[in-house]
Amino acid sequence: MxxxxxxxxxxxxxxxxxxxxxxxxxxxxxxxxxxxxxxxxxxxxxxxxxxxxxxxxxxxxxxxxxxxxxxxxxxxxxxxxxxxxxxxxxxxARHGDDKGVRLSEAELLVLATIAYQQPVSRADLKDVFGKDVNRDLLSRLQYRKLIANGPRSPRAGAPHTFVTTSEFLRTFDLDSLRDLPEMDFPQA
Known part of the structure; x- marks a missing residue:
């Protein structure tokens, strides 16, 4: 050897x-x-x-x-x-057993907002969507390792923020976040 x-x-x-x-x-x-x-x-x-x-x-x-x-x-x-x-x-060949990531429209919208505006707190997401984002939805994205906890927000109470992960990059065939298509999102 x-x-x-x-x-x-x-x-x-x-x-x-x-x-x-x-x-x-x-x-x-x-x-x-x-x-x-x-x-x-x-x-x-x-x-x-x-x-x-x-x-x-x-x-x-x-x-x-x-x-x-x-x-x-x-x-x-x-x-x-x-x-x-x-x-x-x-x-x-897998008889339709596609192990790919399947996301709902709401999950995709929240994930895109996090990707483009990270780090993002739940309050920031509420500002963007006009209503609270379901904790279960965020938990599903975390479970799939598409998002993770980011740095604490400078807002009062220092809430948790969310950021995308390397699994997010791998899943969407991106080398880095700079490879995201250019889009205009409302600022949180």
Whole structure:
């Protein structure tokens, strides 16, 4: 079994072309073996110091052009994903057992408001919607790990606030909140 100290990241003994292909294979293997987002730091640990991770991932995706999966940037890292055009086939193979996130219209509206205006307190949400937002609705979003508690609000009593999570980013195929489409929301 290879020990951590014996791991050759730089592969100096290989030709530049062979070294590049080995780094691509390492990155692809790590991504393939993970069912969660893999941070940059983790991938950098398996490639040489002089390697460009962004270029390696670009070359991996170029090699996967005709495959049903790709490497996508999600929540500050990378993940292997099935291409969207294969979703109907996957659903059919699962006999309609789609494990995707299903949200009601109210849940989507509250989640979008939190995403665009975070951190948001329940009072802020009440200001936006003109009525109290049901605690059960917020609990469902927290249970699905789409939102979490944020910093305390500067309002009197320092109420809890809500923010989106890395699971939110992963679920909606976003690398960061900057990838949200531009929209105008009333300010809370």
């Amino acid at each position: 290879e020990q951590e100290d014996d791991f050759d990241r730089d592969l100096a003994g290989l030709t530049p072309d062979r070294r590049w292909h080995e780094w691509m294979a390492r990155v692809e293997a790590v991504l393939f073996a993970s069912d969660t987002v893999v941070p940059k730091k983790t991938l950098m640990a398996v490639i040489g110091q002089d390697a460009s991770l962004k270029k390696l991932i670009g070359d991996i995706n170029a090699a996967l052009t005709h495959r049903p999966y790709e490497v996508v940037a999600v929540s500050g890292g990378w993940m292997m994903r099935t291409r969207k055009r294969y979703a109907p086939a996957i659903r059919k």
